[in-house]
Amino acid sequence: MGLLDGKIAVVFGVANHRSIGWQIALAFAQQGATLAFAAQERVLPEVQKLAATLGEPAVFPCDVQNDSDVPAVFAALGERYGGVDAVVHSLAFANREDVSGRRFVDTSRAGFLLALDVSAYSLTLIAQAAEPLLAARGGGSIVTMTYMGSERVIPNYNVMGVAKAALECSVRYLANDLGPKGIRVNAISAGPQRTLAARAIAGFPDMEKHVATHAPLRRNVEGQDLGSAALYLCSDLGRNVTGEVLHVDGGYNIIGM
Numbered sequence: 001m002g003l004l005d006g007k008i009a010v011v012f013g014v015a016n017h018r019s020i021g022w023q024i025a026l027a028f029a030q031q032g033a034t035l036a037f038a039a040q041e042r043v044l045p046e047v048q049k050l051a052a053t054l055g056e057p058a059v060f061p062c063d064v065q066n067d068s069d070v071p072a073v074f075a076a077l078g079e080r081y082g083g084v085d086a087v088v089h090s091l092a093f094a095n096r097e098d099v100s101g102r103r104f105v106d107t108s109r110a111g112f113l114l115a116l117d118v119s120a121y122s123l124t125l126i127a128q129a130a131e132p133l134l135a136a137r138g139g140g141s142i143v144t145m146t147y148m149g150s151e152r153v154i155p156n157y158n159v160m161g162v163a164k165a166a167l168e169c170s171v172r173y174l175a176n177d178l179g180p181k182g183i184r185v186n187a188i189s190a191g192p193q194r195t196l197a198a199r200a201i202a203g204f205p206d207m208e209k210h211v212a213t214h215a216p217l218r219r220n221v222e223g224q225d226l227g228s229a230a231l232y233l234c235s236d237l238g239r240n241v242t243g244e245v246l247h248v249d250g251g252y253n254i255i256g257m
């Protein structure tokens with residue numbers, strides 16, 4: 001018996017096998033979920049190849065900056081399955097120059113809006129479109145990925161930290177709005193993972209080394225750790241948990257010095 005037997009889960013934000021979204025998809029598939037993916041056009045071939053290893057999951061093109069893409073994904077899922085049980089939001093974007101060496105104070109209006117639009121507003125857009133499909137199944141779970149740069153200053157994380165703060169706050173407001181329909185909304189605050197998005201942040205290897213030597217557990221997190229945390233939040237194990245930011249970072253966030 002799998003924890004997600006009979007459940008339909010859609011994952012937004014896989015680019016390749018290193019993507020956190022892919023690690024979560026693997027954990028869900030192992031526990032019996034039927035998966036679907038929504039991915040940017042430029043990574044579609046890679047996502048289709050990966051998805052094929054899990055059977056025949058639906059793969060939809062989706063750019064969260066395009067107003068019609070997200071509703072189209074949920075319309076297609078509605079036609080195919082009649083509802084959805086779990087939604088994974090695992091995507092973010094900022095201009096490289098805004099996360100590589102220049103000061104936060106020098107962020108342009110355009111760079112700020114881009115980071116906040118893709119990395120934070122997209123969760124609300126996805127929640128809007130997902131609500132009727134999750135409600136059709138009597139409730140469900142939405143999970144997003146965040147990082148401690150929302151709470152503390154992390155070198156070079158800059159505008160992405162501001163976007164993650166908005167994302168985490170959105171989690172609380174969305175959880176309050178959708179809770180009466182049995183829809184839970186939570187975030188996982190992950191320790192550093194060597195993915196495409198992470199490599200855009202200047203000094204990323206130093207972050208990894210620092211966490212491995214200073215976190216209480218003295219190690220970096222692995223993809224499987226994030227898959228397990230998402231499984232908890234999206235299965236019955238987390239049935240009374242909503243509006244939370246769950247740190248999965250070897251305990252690094254509790255350290256003051």
Ligand code: NAD
Pocket residue numbers: 012013014015016018019020021039040043062063064065089090091092093118145146147189190191192193194195196197198
């Ligand atoms: P990744 O590069 O594998 O995934 C990022 C995804 O965002 C890609 O699939 C990309 O296609 C998607 N994306 C970017 N702009 C988009 C748009 N306009 N429309 C649709 N999709 C778009 O990197 P990742 O590290 O797996 O990132 C997933 C999430 O995890 C992000 O929110 C990231 O901030 C968060 N996170 C990552 C780390 C880390 O160290 N890697 C730590 C904490 C949180």
